[in-house]
Amino acid sequence: MLVNMTQILKDAEAGGYAIGCINTPNLETIRGVLAAAEEVNVPIIIDHAQVHDENGIKVEVIGPLMVEYAKKAKVPVCVHVDHGSDFSFIIRCLRAGFSSVMYDLSALPYEQNLSKVKEFTEYAHKAGISVEAELGIMTLAMGEGWTHETIKTTFTDPQQAADFAERSGVDALAVCFGTAHGIYAEPPVLDIQRVRDIRAAMPDTTRVVMHGGSGVDEKQVQEAITAGVSKLNYYSYLGMAATENMAKMLSGEGRQRQWHENQEAQVDFIKEYAKHVLTVFKNGK
Ligand SMILES: [Zn+2]
Numbered sequence: 001m002l003v004n005m006t007q008i009l010k011d012a013e014a015g016g017y018a019i020g021c022i023n024t025p026n027l028e029t030i031r032g033v034l035a036a037a038e039e040v041n042v043p044i045i046i047d048h049a050q051v052h053d054e055n056g057i058k059v060e061v062i063g064p065l066m067v068e069y070a071k072k073a074k075v076p077v078c079v080h081v082d083h084g085s086d087f088s089f090i091i092r093c094l095r096a097g098f099s100s101v102m103y104d105l106s107a108l109p110y111e112q113n114l115s116k117v118k119e120f121t122e123y124a125h126k127a128g129i130s131v132e133a134e135l136g137i138m139t140l141a142m143g144e145g146w147t148h149e150t151i152k153t154t155f156t157d158p159q160q161a162a163d164f165a166e167r168s169g170v171d172a173l174a175v176c177f178g179t180a181h182g183i184y185a186e187p188p189v190l191d192i193q194r195v196r197d198i199r200a201a202m203p204d205t206t207r208v209v210m211h212g213g214s215g216v217d218e219k220q221v222q223e224a225i226t227a228g229v230s231k232l233n234y235y236s237y238l239g240m241a242a243t244e245n246m247a248k249m250l251s252g253e254g255r256q257r258q259w260h261e262n263q264e265a266q267v268d269f270i271k272e273y274a275k276h277v278l279t280v281f282k283n284g285k
Contacts, residue, residue, distance in 0.1 A: 001070070001071065001073065001075070001076050001077065002067060002070040002071045002077060002078075002079060002097075002099055003043070003076040003077065003078055003099060004078055004099040004100045004128060004129060004130035004171075005019070005045055005078040005080065005099075005100045005130045005132075005171060005172065005231065006130045006171050007076075008043040008045075008076050008078060009171065009172060009207040009230045009231055010207070011043075012043075012207075012230045012231075013207055013228070013230040015285055016225070016226065016283055016285055017042075017225060017281060017282045017283045017285045018210075018225045018229050018230055018231060018232040018281045018283065019042070019044065019045055019078075019230065019231050019232070019281070020037075020042070020044055020045065020232055020234055020277060020278050020281050021044075021045035021046075021047055021080065021082075021209075021231055021232060021233045021234065022044070022045070022046060022047070022233075022234050022235055022238065022274065022277075023046075023047055023048070023049055023052060023082060023235040023239075024046040024047070024048070024062070025048065025049070025052040025056055025057055025062065026057065026062070027062075027065060028242075028263055028266045028267045028270060029242075029270055030046065030062075030065060030066055030069050031069070031267045031270075031271075032266070032267045032268070032269070032270025032271040032273075032274055033046060033270065033271075033274045034046070034069055034070075034073050034077065035267070035271045036270075036271045036272075036273075036274035036275040036277075036278055037073070037075050037077070037274075037278060038073060038074045038075055039271070039275055040275055040278045040279055040282065041075065042075060042278055042281070042282060043075050043076040043077070043078070044076075044077055044078070044278070045077075045078040045079075045080050045100070045231065046066055046070065046077060046078075046079055046080070047079070047080040047081065047082035047233075048062060048063060048066065048080075048081065048082060048093065048098075049082035049083050050082070050083050050084050050085060050086060050089045051083065052082075053089060059089075059092050059093050059096050060092065060096065063079075063092075063093060063096025063097065063098065064096055064097065066079045066096075066098075067079050067096065067097035067098070070099075078100050078130070079097070079099050079100065080098065080099070080100040080101065080102060080132075081093045081098055081100070081102050081103075082102055082233070083102055084102055084103055084104060085103075085104050085105060085107070090103065094129070098129075099128070099129060099130070100129060100130040100131070100132070101120075101124060101130070101131055101132070102131075102132040102133070102134070102174070103116075103117050103120050103121075103131060103132070103133055104133070104134045104174075105117060105133070105134075106133075106134035106135060106136065106137060106138070106174075110160070110164075113133070113135070113164075114164055114167055114168055117131070117133045117168045117170060118167060118168040118169065121168055121169045121170055122169070125169070130171040130172070131170045131171055131172075132170060132171065132172040132173065132174060132209060132231070133164070133168060133170045133172075133173055133174070134173070134174040134175075135156050135160065135161055135164050135174070135175055135176075136154055136155060136156035136175055136176030137154045137176065138154075138174070138176055138179070138180060138181055138211055138212065146180070148186070148189055151180070152191075154176050155176050155177055155178070155191060155194060156175035156176045156177065156194070156198060158194065158197040158198045158200070158201040158202075159201060161173060161175055161198045161201060162198075162201035162202050162203070165202045165203055165205075165206035166202075166203050169205075170206055171205070171206065171207065172206060172207045172208075172209045172230070172231055173202065173206055173207070173208065173209060174209040174210075174211050174233075175194075175195075175198055175208060175209065175210075177190055177191040177192075177194040177195055177198075177210075177224075178190040178191050179210055179211060179212030179213065179216060180212045181211065181212050181236070182212075182236050183215065183236055183237075183240070184215040184216075187217070188212070188215065188216050188220070189220075190216065190220045190223070190224055192220070192223050192224060192227050193227075195208060195210075195224055195227035195228050195229060196227045196228060198228065199227065199228025200228075207230040207231060208228045208229050208230060208231075209229070209230070209231040209232075209233065210224055210229045210231070210232050210233065211233040212233065213232045213233050213234040214234045214235060214236045214237035214238060214277075215236065215237050218280050221280060221281070222280065222283050222284075225281065226283065232281055234277055238270065238273055238274065238277070241269075241273055242266060242269060242270055242273070245266065245269045246262070246266060249262065249265060249266075250262065
């Protein structure tokens, strides 16, 4: 069933678990991730990143597949734009039938980010589209010019998060407290108290989002969920694991003769990997 993310995130926060949000830039990942969500029996968000559209498959090709698979799934599925900063990209995703948008203007000065997101959210809500924004700057992986000390300068201020959420009306806000995108050069250390402070300060109509979830140890992931994270973005380590699996498979005796048979094996691998991730996000519930 295709849904936006408003109700599934509200239910997640009330239940003390988090909804996984996983990039699905090809058919094998769509099928593996949705089969995992059905087996673990949790709602899921699948998303298409602007950067994947620029460097890979276009939303006009992958978007309708995401939407069709979402409609047929046995669990609620939100089809979401990931880090859309170009308005034209967001419009292309909405034309493909997406139910939710991350409008990421975090590179702009605070008031500009706020006013543009606020205007967009008013229109989006009238059309039943949920909206996520970002506050703070999510760096690339630690170690690439960042240390555990200097990354703290990018952390989201709880009072500013509250102001942004109240004035913009967004359904979800991605905040910075120690995670980064991509592959971690050093193990991340999360500021869990900051998550609690952000959750307590924000209106209860806006959920807390953690990006860079892959590569964080499971203990800290679950502490962040208990502290108030309801949406957890995860991709890089899944993509990397699938590559390693394919390399192992193609070099071994388990290799199939036909390409599509190897692809089917990848769907199974992604499903099993995602089942583990989604079980961690259930946080014991
Ligand atoms: Zn992100």
